[in-house]
Amino acid sequence: MTDDDLKKRLRAWTVPAPDSGLADRIVMNALRHPQKMPWSLRLGKTLETWLLDWNAGAIYKCASLAMIVVIGLSIGYSSPYAGGADTISIVDLAMGGMNEWEGS
Amino acid sequence: MGEGMIQDQSDEDLMKAVAKANQSAFRTLVNRHMGRANTIAMRSLPRREDAEEAVQDSFCKIWVNAASFDPDKAKFMTWFVRILTNTCLDKIRSNPPRAGDIDALADVLADDAASYDAQYGQKREGEAIRKAVQTLPDRQRMAVILCYFEEMTNPQAAEVLGINVKALEGLLVRARRDLKGRLGAGEDNDG
Secondary structure, eight states: OOHHHHHHHHTTOOOOOOOTTHHHHHHHHHHTSOOOOOHHHHHHHHHHHHHHOTTTTHHHHHHHHHHHHHHHHHHHHHSTTTTTOOHHHHHHHHHHHHHHHHHO | OOHHHHHHSOHHHHHHHHHTTOHHHHHHHHHHHHHHHHHHHHHHOSSHHHHHHHHHHHHHHHHHTGGGOOTTTSOHHHHHHHHHHHHHHHHHHHSOOOHHHHHHHHHHHHHHHTTOHHHHHHHHHHHHHHHHHHTSOHHHHHHHIIIIISOOOHHHHHHHHTSOHHHHHHHHHHHHHHHHHHHHHHHHHHO
16 A cells, blocks of 8 residues: 555545534633733733823832832931031032142 | 624634634634534544543633734644644543543444445445554654644644654654554455
8 A cells, every 4th residue: 555545545534523512612611711811911911000000009109109208318318418418518529629639 | 893804804813802802703713613623633532522522622722821822933723733632642641542432433333324335335444544543652643633634734743743844754654654554454354
């Protein structure tokens, strides 16, 4: 038997058509399951919601804002100019340095 | 999206809609490919109920994982047949066929056609082929089903089975040798 004869002969095997109700059963069975999203899409969607929807995670957003304020204030108070530093004194300091450099 | 418009869409476009939980698009895909899926599963698995379950499970996986389908990586049909083939292979491994399973359908088919000699002869021939194909090792059987029954090209079948073309050709060579031996021996016995 040649390869072509074998292939022709194999085609004699036919299979019965599916049950008429199979399509409905497939659809009903599948729709009972929730759809999964790949992690990259899930991350993108979460980020999008967080960034564009002001209401999403409002507690976390407020907590983060409060944390930023606390960190900002603590850095401000612990700096060498804390309490006494203002714009003029900083400019004076810088000018003094420049005068010294020009004099030398 | 209208029902008529959905019918005209390509599989890849329908999958985009399925990823957005469009049930009409999913139903269209099921109606479009259920026949072919049933044929592959019926040829892969000896029990009809297992074949039907494999088809249902495969479509369920399509629905659940629709968002993972990337049309740039593979055509829908390749992706779907890969899912179906793997589901069938899992079923074979978890529930290996009993000796009686392969014989069971033969009696049913033979009864249908007993009154018509020509039909009877054709059914008997089909049954001999079914037995020969279903006794092949799993991967050889899948290679034969995809290449000789579904008429996929070797690269397409290799992609579905996740092997290279050389390995697929090796499977087909061994399967052909085995089938010729079995079907040739059957001919000798009958004649």
